[in-house]
Amino acid sequence: MNILLIDQIANRAKPLEAALTALGHQVVVRPSGKYTIYHMVETFQPDVVIVEADSPDRDTLEDVSATSDRYPRPIIFFATDEDDQVIRQSIQAGVSAYIVDGLQPSRVKTLLNVAISRFEEHQRLKGELRKTRNELSDRKIIDRAKGLLMKHKQCDEDAAFSAMRKMAMNKNVRLAEIAQDVIDLFS
16 A cells, blocks of 8 residues: 655654554655645555644645545544544544554554545445435436426426436436426526
């Protein structure tokens, strides 16, 4: 696994780098601050990002959020700040695991597995939500188009739906696309 390890303090990153390398991972270590997390992820395309910091500030959390939106991947924070609000903000920004008070090398593998599992579950839920929203949006468009067809063609709901479904099948497009065409035509 390719891991990007970000830490402003080089000596602090060395034990974690050694533990990750001992597990067979490829590790790229970069100081924080010189480049954004977003830029480093874009450049190195790691499988996992690990950030060691005292406490994530607002700029770091915005950077994590932008990275999570554009290049989603597990992000692990090792920090000394155990403030509940900071932890909550970090998770909302896209951090998969927030670890306080350092790391024992023996826990690295488990922490990676937990962060990756949490990330994958979060991505699955986001995908389900996106799919549900799209289906709801399509349903609204289809219902509106049926209403317009019923009004302008003086037909019942079944006939309007059947006509749109037939057009979609003939054109080999989604029903929502035909419904949008109907809306555009009659609105």
